[in-house]
Amino acid sequence: MIEIDNVSRDYGDGKVVHALQAVTLSIPKGERVAVMGPSGSGKSTLLNLLCGLDQPTAGTVKIDGVALSSLDDDSRTRLRREKIGMIFQTFNLLPTLTAVENVALPLRLQGVGKKEAEQRARKLLGRVGLGDRASHRPDELSGGERQRMAIARALVFEPPVLLADEPTGNLDSATGQEILELIDGLHGEYNTTIVLVTHNEEAAMHCDRIVRLRDGRIVKQESVGSLAAEVV
Numbered sequence: 001m002i003e004i005d006n007v008s009r010d011y012g013d014g015k016v017v018h019a020l021q022a023v024t025l026s027i028p029k030g031e032r033v034a035v036m037g038p039s040g041s042g043k044s045t046l047l048n049l050l051c052g053l054d055q056p057t058a059g060t061v062k063i064d065g066v067a068l069s070s071l072d073d074d075s076r077t078r079l080r081r082e083k084i085g086m087i088f089q090t091f092n093l094l095p096t097l098t099a100v101e102n103v104a105l106p107l108r109l110q111g112v113g114k115k116e117a118e119q120r121a122r123k124l125l126g127r128v129g130l131g132d133r134a135s136h137r138p139d140e141l142s143g144g145e146r147q148r149m150a151i152a153r154a155l156v157f158e159p160p161v162l163l164a165d166e167p168t169g170n171l172d173s174a175t176g177q178e179i180l181e182l183i184d185g186l187h188g189e190y191n192t193t194i195v196l197v198t199h200n201e202e203a204a205m206h207c208d209r210i211v212r213l214r215d216g217r218i219v220k221q222e223s224v225g226s227l228a229a230e231v232v
């Protein structure tokens with residue numbers, strides 16, 4: 001369960017950017033929410049607040065009833081490691097580690113042994129179509145391959161919450177479709193709560209609800225079931 005209550009995030013102190021303005025949103029366990037909106041509307045800012053990598057200027061973010069602001073840095077890091085799979089828009093892969101090491105990292109940080117962690121990482125690399133790239137480092141991969149590596153890393157520990165920033169942005173439509181199906185499968189198996197930032201209406205249709213942001217505010221919310229009904 002994610003509760004975002006009246007959250008604002010301002011950047012800068014001279015000319016202030018109001019990246020998010022009084023956003024309130026409640027996401028029950030297992031719901032899939034697509035966040036859409038123009039470039040600069042606050043989507044990535046919202047994800048960074050949800051995983052506790054950034055703090056709001058005002059308002060509170062709670063994960064399973066715990067306010068992120070009430071935790072110290074170590075506890076916040078632990079919560080992120082245990083509960084939140086994050087696919088960053090800029091991937092945030094470690095350049096000196098190979099694909100299998102990058103993907104195994106969240107498991108290693110949870111204390112899983114090297115052999116088992118790398119075995120699970122290899123399996124997931126196979127599922128994102130990178131089985132034969134396991135020993136490549138990020139700079140030896142294409143943009144779309146790096147994106148798939150970042151996706152594998154976020155999914156490897158079967159997180160209860162998945163935050164994904166444009167996970168299909170750099171992929172051709174067939175690969176993008178496979179990734180969405182992989183995420184659907186994760187949701188089906190573990191009832192994962194998903195927040196998916198996307199510019200793609202088709203990807204958004206894999207969710208239960210679409211939240212539209214503009215200038216840091218929620219301007220519209222739609223349930224995907226009702227949209228599908230309109231199409232029929």
Ligand SMILES: Nc1ncnc2c1ncn2[C@@H]1O[C@H](COP(=O)(O)OP(=O)(O)OP(=O)(O)O)[C@@H](O)[C@H]1O
Binds near residue numbers: 046089
């Ligand atoms: N560290 C920062 N310092 C100052 N301004 C920032 C910072 N990060 C983001 N912003 C500003 O906050 C606003 C929201 O940025 P954000 O990255 O959340 O947009 P976005 O919706 O993810 O856009 P995109 O679709 O291009 O990824 C933008 O106007 C951006 O310029």
Ligand SMILES: [Mg+2]
Binds near residue numbers: 043044045089
């Ligand atoms: Mg963004």
